[in-house]
Amino acid sequence: MMVLVVALGWVVGIQPQVAAISTASDQRVSVEQTNAGHRALLTKLKEDFKGIDNLNQELASLSKSVPSGTNAPDYVDQLDALASANQVALKGLTIADAEAYTPVALVAPVASAAEAEAPAPSPAPTATPSPTAAPGSPPVTNPGITAANFASLSVQITVSGTYSNVLKFVNGLQTGPRLFLVTGLTTTAATESSVPVDSTTEAKPSAASGNDRLVDGSISGLIYSIVASSAPTTVTGK
Numbered sequence: 421m422m423v424l425v426v427a428l429g430w431v432v433g434i435q436p437q438v439a440a441i442s443t444a445s446d447q448r449v450s451v452e453q454t455n456a457g458h459r460a461l462l463t464k465l466k467e468d469f470k471g472i473d474n475l476n477q478e479l480a481s482l483s484k485s486v487p488s489g490t491n492a493p494d495y496v497d498q499l500d501a502l503a504s505a506n507q508v509a510l511k512g513l514t515i516a517d518a519e520a521y522t523p524v525a526l527v528a529p530v531a532s533a534a535e536a537e538a539p540a541p542s543p544a545p546t547a548t549p550s551p552t553a554a555p556g557s558p559p560v561t562n563p564g565i566t567a568a569n570f571a572s573l574s575v576q577i578t579v580s581g582t583y584s585n586v587l588k589f590v591n592g593l594q595t596g597p598r599l600f601l602v603t604g605l606t607t608t609a610a611t612e613s614s615v616p617v618d619s620t621t622e623a624k625p626s627a628a629s630g631n632d633r634l635v636d637g638s639i640s641g642l643i644y645s646i647v648a649s650s651a652p653t654t655v656t657g658k
Contacts, residue, residue, distance in 0.1 A: 484597040488646040490518060490573060495598055495643065499577065502596060506589045508581030511636070516574040518645060520567035569647050575600070577639045580610050586637035593639065604640040609633065 487494075492515055503510040579589055586607060593600045 481597075485599045486644045486646055487598075488648055490515070490645055498596060498598060502589060502592045503579060506581070506585050506592060508579040508585050508589050508637075510577070510579055512576070512578035514576040515643075518571040518573050518647075520647075521565060521570035521572055521644070522567065569649070571645050571647050572642045573645065575641050575643055577641075579637045579639070581634065581637075582632045583607065583635050584632050586635055589637070590639055593641070599644055601642045602639060603642060604638075606638045607635040608638075610636045 495515075496513065499510060499513065577593075579586055581589070590602060590605060594602060
């Protein structure tokens with residue numbers, strides 16, 4: 421009889437309590453593992469946040485280099501300041517409508533005339549030449565840059581000034597805050613009437629300038645912009 425009472429006490433009273441303790445222990449271990457993961461993530465976020473100011477500065481610089489939209493008024497102001505800093509007169513500016521970016525087309529290198537005319541001594545397998553960027557195209561490609569999110573705008577700029585100052589102006593275009601790809605540059609001798617006389621531009625080069633003659637410079641190139649996504653924002657939840 422005592423054995424039966426003890427057995428019933430184990431089944432009815434003690435075994436459920438042991439099972440509950442075991443379940444609670446398993447849940448505690450799971451919660452501790454989850455908390456440990458959260459603590460590790462929080463530590464990483466704190467470390468990443470320490471560099472947020474540098475990232476924001478880099479983003480601001482990149483946004484000036486390739487803005488969202490054409491941002492033409494600001495670009496005109498940049499050109500005015502650049503022309504003044506390099507003592508050239510900005511005579512003309514044309515910015516074409518934005519066009520979808522065309523990825524760089526790779527072409528095989530062209531053999532020289534001497535190589536083309538030289539007879540091959542014997543047929544032998546040769547390695548296929550590596551594709552290279554087409555002349556005048558940027559040599560770097562990125563699969564993340566597509567016609568859907570990137571646009572280019574053709575720019576034509578005309579300036580007048582001494583030859584060296586025109587070259588400085590072109591260098592300023594290439595190294596300025598707005599990304600500018602120079603695709604063409606021509607200079608022609610300028611007449612005295614083509615260069616206005618003001619506080620920043622001399623009508624004639626000084627005697628010390630030697631061959632630094634007055635020229636009209638025509639610069640063609642491309643600027644770029646980010647195309648904002650037109651896809652509607654998806655809202656989930658209630």
